[in-house]
Amino acid sequence: MSDRPEPWTVSPVLLGVDDGDWLPVAVGESGAAVFRSADATRYAKCVPAADAADLKAERDRVAWLNDQGVPGPRALDWRSGEVGACLVTRAVSGIPADQVSTDDLRNAWERITDAVRRLHQLPASQCPFRRSLDSMVAVARHVVARDAVNPEFLPVEQQHTPAAELLDRLAQQVPRRREQEAADTVVCHGDLCLPNIILDPRTLDVSGFIDLGRLGLADRYADLALLLANARETWTDEKRGRAADMAFAERYGIALDHDRLRFYLHLDPLTWG
Numbered sequence: 001m002s003d004r005p006e007p008w009t010v011s012p013v014l015l016g017v018d019d020g021d022w023l024p025v026a027v028g029e030s031g032a033a034v035f036r037s038a039d040a041t042r043y044a045k046c047v048p049a050a051d052a053a054d055l056k057a058e059r060d061r062v063a064w065l066n067d068q069g070v071p072g073p074r075a076l077d078w079r080s081g082e083v084g085a086c087l088v089t090r091a092v093s094g095i096p097a098d099q100v101s102t103d104d105l106r107n108a109w110e111r112i113t114d115a116v117r118r119l120h121q122l123p124a125s126q127c128p129f130r131r132s133l134d135s136m137v138a139v140a141r142h143v144v145a146r147d148a149v150n151p152e153f154l155p156v157e158q159q160h161t162p163a164a165e166l167l168d169r170l171a172q173q174v175p176r177r178r179e180q181e182a183a184d185t186v187v188c189h190g191d192l193c194l195p196n197i198i199l200d201p202r203t204l205d206v207s208g209f210i211d212l213g214r215l216g217l218a219d220r221y222a223d224l225a226l227l228l229a230n231a232r233e234t235w236t237d238e239k240r241g242r243a244a245d246m247a248f249a250e251r252y253g254i255a256l257d258h259d260r261l262r263f264y265l266h267l268d269p270l271t272w273g
């Protein structure tokens with residue numbers, strides 16, 4: 001089980017952000033407590049003191065991506081102390097892509113593809129953040145050692161397999177995947193699933209990417225695996241899912257390597273806990 005402290009022990013008011021009305025809305029996979037301002041224009045992510053460094057790193061990523069002209073949240077306030085830390089950001093206007101209809105996602109799919117391609121085309125040499133394969137595997141080893149893997153994050157067919165066995169299977173592929181990463185490193189979002197892509201509900205344009213705590217240099221397939229798999233939950237059948245994958249690949253400009261997709265899709269659930 002996870003030894004992470006209860007997330008609701010910290011809040012924007014407790015950390016002195018302001019005395020406005022903050023509504024608790026979610027506990028993220030990272031364990032942070034997320035609040036929304038009463039007027040819905042701001043979000044606050046709060047963590048215990050032990051996780052303050054990770055939240056500070058997310059703040060820096062938000063600022064860096066803003067400087068690159070990629071739409072996303074903007075940091076408004078930062079507080080850190082003995083109790084914990086809090087990052088306040090301007091809300092990205094729109095609706096998460098997992099909350100639109102199948103037809104709307106299909107209509108937005110080219111725009112999402114274009115936005116992901118633009119993110120991945122940012123100059124890698126100018127990105128100060130890394131999320132290398134080796135670091136992902138190290139995190140996975142730590143999570144597995146603590147018996148903190150959430151079975152609900154795993155593919156259905158893996159949910160009754162010991163996490164250590166799942167990790168051992170992936171470890172056998174690491175040398176080959178490391179070579180691929182070295183030849184194909186881009187600026188990745190790091191958690192590129194539909195809830196972290198915000199759409200304008202009227203135009204279906206991408207308003208921005210959110211939840212940037214894992215942004216950094218990585219194999220582009222670390223992003224593509226999550227996006228394509230998560231979108232499968234919206235497409236109504238396998239035929240439409242395959243068609244969407246093909247449409248993405250053609251517009252993005254890539255011949256999809258399905259083994260590589262599968263590797264990152266199976267590694268990611270082991271890194272949360």
